[in-house]
Amino acid sequence: MKHYSKLKETKISSQTLFKGVLGVKLDTVKLINGHTSTRLYFDHRGASGVLPVEGDCVYLVQQYRYPIGKVTLEIPAGKREKGQTFLTCARAELKQETGMRAKSIKHVMMFNPSNAFSNEQLHLYVATGLTRGKDSPDEDEFINLKKIPFSQAYKMVEKGEICDAKTIIMLQWWKLHTCK
Secondary structure (H helix, E strand, O other): OOOOOOOOOEEEEEEEEEOOOOEEEEEEEEOOOOOEEEEEEEEOOOEEEEEEEEOOEEEEEEEEEHHHOEEEEEOOEEEOOOOOOHHHHHHHHHHHHHOEEEEEEEEEEEEOOOOOOEOOOEEEEEEEEEEEOOOOOOOOOOOEEEEEEHHHHHHHHHOOOOOOHHHHHHHHHHHHHHOO
């Protein structure tokens, strides 16, 4: 099996094919063997997700996801606004989707959800010390808030009832770091 010491592609040119909430780019790159190729990908400004914890329960939002044609249970999350920090985004999404504020929000990790075709970074947080207020979802968001015991949420992951990657990651992270 070959081993490559320098796995890097160098951008030669970049073309924006679409620009909106999500952009589409087509770059020409120089490969390590000297040849050129193209890379088509989504240009994304990043997002934040929050695991709101209260005692032995988690708050998840239930919503319809058009691309997969089904209702999902997810941690509150959303795209970062231009100039917004990931932490500010996390606080805003928690308030917007659940009406909650957190006394403490702790950064847990960053991951790339689809690194083969997107540059998106998703920053994940845990929120504790929750206080309730009024939610304010976007006008095209219809959300039900569900308070679920962690034990039930873990079973829902095992049964495939929770299929959202960021939510599964955070539930497993919580289980790993609190169930000792």
